[in-house]
Amino acid sequence: MxxxxxxxxxxxxxxxxxxxxxxxxxxxxxxxxxxxxxxxxxxxxxxxxxxxxxxxxxxxxxxxxxxxxxxxxxxxxxxxxxxxxxxxxxxxxxxxxxxxxxxxxxxxxxxxxxxxxxxxxxxxxxxxxxxxxxxxxxxxxxxxxxxxTEDVLKTKHISDEIMIRIESALVNDKDTMLKCLIEIGIDTGIRLSEALELERGCIIEDFTGKPILHVVSKKNNTERFIPVSVRVKKAVNTLETLSEEARIGLGSNLITCYRMKITKGYNRMTQAYFRKKLKYFIKRNDLYDSDGGLYPLTYHALRHTLGTKMLNCGMTIFEVQEYLGHLSLHSTAGYAKVLSETVSQEYNKLGFVGKIVEGINQKTLGEDKRFDPETLKSAALPDGSCVKPISNEGKICAKYNMCIICPKFVTTPDHLQIHKDHLARILSDKEAYMAAEYIGTSNHLQVIETALKAVIEQLEVMVVGKH
Incomplete structure (x- = not known):
C-alpha cells in the first residue's frame, strides 16, 4: 500500500x-x-x-x-x-x-x-x-x-495422539500441495500467511550445507532465516516443482501458485482456500476428537505445538521468540504453560530423577501397577518405559522426547547399549544433536549428558553384579 x-x-x-x-x-x-x-x-x-x-x-x-x-x-x-x-x-x-x-x-x-x-x-x-x-x-x-484468553493457548496444543494420526494421514494423502504445507507447518511453526508467501529459492544452505528457510512476515513487516529439517527442504522443492507452470502463467515467484481444475486458469493459494482444503483433509482422513466431532485442526495450532515442544526441549524463551518471529515475548510466554520447572530443578540436584531397576515387574514397581501386555506395550520406550500408563495416570505426555530427565522414566540393564549409543551421538557432534532435538542451550545439553552418564554408570554396575 x-x-x-x-x-x-x-x-x-x-x-x-x-x-x-x-x-x-x-x-x-x-x-x-x-x-x-x-x-x-x-x-x-x-x-x-x-x-x-x-x-x-x-x-x-x-x-x-x-x-x-x-x-x-x-x-x-x-x-x-x-x-x-x-x-x-x-x-x-x-x-x-x-x-x-x-x-x-x-x-x-x-x-x-x-x-x-x-x-x-x-x-x-x-x-x-x-x-x-x-x-x-x-x-x-x-x-x-x-x-x-490465556486458556485459549492450552486448546491450541495438539496432543501426541492426534499428531501421530496427522502424520500417518500425510503419508498417503493425494493432495501434494496441502501435504507439503502441513509438513512445513509441523516442522517450522511458521504462520499460514508466511507459508503462503514462500517464494522460489527460499531454501538456502549455510556453510555446513544445512538448509535454511527465508521467511517473510507481512504481518510484522519483517524477515528471518531459520534452520529447517530435510523434510522441509524436500517439501519446498516439491512445491517449487508443482507450482512452476502456474508461476510462469501468473508471472509470480510464489511456490503456492496452482492451476485451477475447472477454468484451467492459474491462481495463488489464499488463506481461505487453504482452510477449505484443510477441512477436507480432516474429513477424508477421519480425524475426530474425543467427542466424536471432526478435529478442529488449524495451521496456527501446529505453530503453538512446535513452540511448546521447543521450550520443553530446553530452548530459551528468547530463542523461541526469534525462531517463530514474535515481536514481543507475550506470545512466546504462552507456550511455556506446559513446562514443569520441578523436573529441571530436581534433576540439577540429583543428576537423574527416574528409576533404574532390574526389570519392569511387580517386584520393582509395586503390586498396585498394571502389567498386562497392552499396558506394557503402550508404556514401552526405546530406552526404557514410562510409568504413566502402568500407574494408570494416562498415556498422553507433554514432555515429548525428554524422558531421560523425567521422574516417571524407568530403565533397565537391557537398555544399557541404547543409552551408550545415545551418549555417543551427543559426544560425536553436539551441535548436530542440539539442532536435531531442538535443544537451544549448551547448559541443557549438559543436563542430558550428565543424566546419561549417571544412568550408564549405574546400569554397568548392575550388569557386572550379575556376572
Missing part, C-alpha cells in the same frame, strides 16, 4: 476496496457502514488512514480490527448506549463490554481481538491527542484475564 494508493481512498465511502496482493487475496476491504454516529465513523476512518500511512499496525491487523469493531457497536446497540464521541466512554462501559463478550458465546480469541480493537482505538487517539477521547484511563488492565 503506497502513499499514492492512500490518496485514492474515498473517505466519504463506507466501503474501501484496496489493492493488496497477499495470502488473503488481491483485495482487502474495510467496512464502516455499521457505525451509526457520523463523528465516530469519521474519526475511525482517520485513525485507519493514519495507521495505513504509518504502516503500524500492519494492514492485515487493521483488517482484523475493522472486522472485530462490529462487536463493540453490537454491544452499544444491545445496551442502548448512545455514543457521541469516545470521550463518553468510562471504565464502567469497558467492564460492561467485557461482560457482554463473556456472555456472547464467541471463541475466546474472538473476544480478545474485539477488546484489542477497542483498546487500540482509544489508546491511539489518546496518544496522538485526538479530540473527543477520554482524558482518564478507562481500562483496568484485567480485561484479558477476565476474558480467559
Amino acid at each position: 503506497t502513499v499514492l494508493d492512500i490518496g485514492k481512498i474515498n473517505l466519504k465511502s463506507d466501503r474501501w476496496d484496496l489493492q493488496n496482493s497477499s495470502s488473503l487475496g488481491d483485495v482487502v476491504t474495510f467496512f464502516f457502514d455499521f457505525i451509526p454516529n457520523q463523528w465516530v465513523k469519521k474519526t475511525i476512518k482517520e485513525l485507519t488512514i493514519d495507521s495505513i500511512a504509518l504502516g503500524k499496525p500492519s494492514l492485515m491487523t487493521l483488517i482484523r480490527y475493522n472486522t472485530s469493531l462490529k462487536h463493540f457497536f453490537a454491544f452499544l446497540k444491545e445496551y442502548s448506549i448512545e455514543l457521541n464521541s469516545f470521550a463518553d466512554l468510562t471504565n464502567r462501559h469497558t467492564e460492561m463490554f467485557v461482560f457482554y463478550l463473556q456472555q456472547s458465546g464467541m471463541a475466546n480469541s474472538t473476544c480478545s481481538i474485539a477488546m484489542s480493537t477497542l483498546k487500540w482505538i482509544i489508546e491511539y487517539g489518546q496518544f496522538f491527542d485526538y479530540d473527543g477521547f477520554p482524558e482518564r484511563e478507562i481500562f483496568d488492565g484485567q480485561e484479558y484475564s477476565k476474558l480467559k
Whole structure:
C-alpha cells in the first residue's frame, strides 16, 4: 500500500476496496457502514488512514480490527448506549463490554481481538491527542484475564495422539500441495500467511550445507532465516516443482501458485482456500476428537505445538521468540504453560530423577501397577518405559522426547547399549544433536549428558553384579 494508493481512498465511502496482493487475496476491504454516529465513523476512518500511512499496525491487523469493531457497536446497540464521541466512554462501559463478550458465546480469541480493537482505538487517539477521547484511563488492565484468553493457548496444543494420526494421514494423502504445507507447518511453526508467501529459492544452505528457510512476515513487516529439517527442504522443492507452470502463467515467484481444475486458469493459494482444503483433509482422513466431532485442526495450532515442544526441549524463551518471529515475548510466554520447572530443578540436584531397576515387574514397581501386555506395550520406550500408563495416570505426555530427565522414566540393564549409543551421538557432534532435538542451550545439553552418564554408570554396575 503506497502513499499514492492512500490518496485514492474515498473517505466519504463506507466501503474501501484496496489493492493488496497477499495470502488473503488481491483485495482487502474495510467496512464502516455499521457505525451509526457520523463523528465516530469519521474519526475511525482517520485513525485507519493514519495507521495505513504509518504502516503500524500492519494492514492485515487493521483488517482484523475493522472486522472485530462490529462487536463493540453490537454491544452499544444491545445496551442502548448512545455514543457521541469516545470521550463518553468510562471504565464502567469497558467492564460492561467485557461482560457482554463473556456472555456472547464467541471463541475466546474472538473476544480478545474485539477488546484489542477497542483498546487500540482509544489508546491511539489518546496518544496522538485526538479530540473527543477520554482524558482518564478507562481500562483496568484485567480485561484479558477476565476474558480467559490465556486458556485459549492450552486448546491450541495438539496432543501426541492426534499428531501421530496427522502424520500417518500425510503419508498417503493425494493432495501434494496441502501435504507439503502441513509438513512445513509441523516442522517450522511458521504462520499460514508466511507459508503462503514462500517464494522460489527460499531454501538456502549455510556453510555446513544445512538448509535454511527465508521467511517473510507481512504481518510484522519483517524477515528471518531459520534452520529447517530435510523434510522441509524436500517439501519446498516439491512445491517449487508443482507450482512452476502456474508461476510462469501468473508471472509470480510464489511456490503456492496452482492451476485451477475447472477454468484451467492459474491462481495463488489464499488463506481461505487453504482452510477449505484443510477441512477436507480432516474429513477424508477421519480425524475426530474425543467427542466424536471432526478435529478442529488449524495451521496456527501446529505453530503453538512446535513452540511448546521447543521450550520443553530446553530452548530459551528468547530463542523461541526469534525462531517463530514474535515481536514481543507475550506470545512466546504462552507456550511455556506446559513446562514443569520441578523436573529441571530436581534433576540439577540429583543428576537423574527416574528409576533404574532390574526389570519392569511387580517386584520393582509395586503390586498396585498394571502389567498386562497392552499396558506394557503402550508404556514401552526405546530406552526404557514410562510409568504413566502402568500407574494408570494416562498415556498422553507433554514432555515429548525428554524422558531421560523425567521422574516417571524407568530403565533397565537391557537398555544399557541404547543409552551408550545415545551418549555417543551427543559426544560425536553436539551441535548436530542440539539442532536435531531442538535443544537451544549448551547448559541443557549438559543436563542430558550428565543424566546419561549417571544412568550408564549405574546400569554397568548392575550388569557386572550379575556376572
